[in-house]
Amino acid sequence: MREEKKKRLEAKGWKVGDAKEFLSLSDEEEAYIELKLRLAERLRERRRHRRLTQVDLARMVKSSQSRVAKMEAGDPSVSIDLLVRSLLALGTTNRELSKIISSSRIA
């Protein structure tokens, strides 16, 4: 794993594995994090495209503005579940969802 990428993830608040296995982020773990970040990016894009504020979206999914902000920031405290449900609430189809996923860096 690239030093560069590790820094990037850590900057976002991710704890990348334990201290001992600091340098060896497993493939699954990496793919999982990348997936979340990708969903996060797209969520923001979709919301903006719809010209909605974070408050608007928060209402739609019965959440809060701060949680939406964290979703879009790829905060480790948000689950894929919430991301997916938010995307679905924005009218994202499964077809589009699948495109988002397949476009993740780690093929």
Place this chain on the structure above:
Amino acid sequence: MREEKKKRLEAKGWKVGDAKEFLSLSDEEEAYIELKLRLAERLRERRRHRRLTQVDLARMVKSSQSRVAKMEAGDPSVSIDLLVRSLLALGTTNRELSKIISSSRIA
């Protein structure tokens, strides 16, 4: 929503909305549940294809046999996060993951 489908989901232990809005499962909610069930199905397929027991898979993802059973049963108590991480642990690529999602009934 079809009576048939509602029964099917309820049989799996899902609480389909509140009592009042019993008949009107929102599109997002339905899509979300369908997605989980689809991931669950594929997880089982993949595990069996690899000729692994639930105990084996549990070890691989540092979980327990009962949780794997619940994953595959589409139990409401399991998150998409866990399903996805398990699929990734089985070597599922993003490309395949995306196929699973796009093949969900609700396009």
Place this chain on the structure above:
DNA sequence: GACGATTATGTCTAATGTGACATATACTTT
């Protein structure tokens, strides 16, 4: 049909994710 292996179901406590709130920071418009 007993035995061994696998899977299903229920229930605990601990860990993680949640909405809500407060508040800081960044953007826009005037």
Place this chain on the structure above:
DNA sequence: AAAGTATATGTCACATTAGACATAATCGTC
């Protein structure tokens, strides 16, 4: 540059999901 709007960040009490364990049900194989 102040006011107004939008987003970011930190914290907390509460809810949900987690792994673990026990035990029941199911499935071959003998």
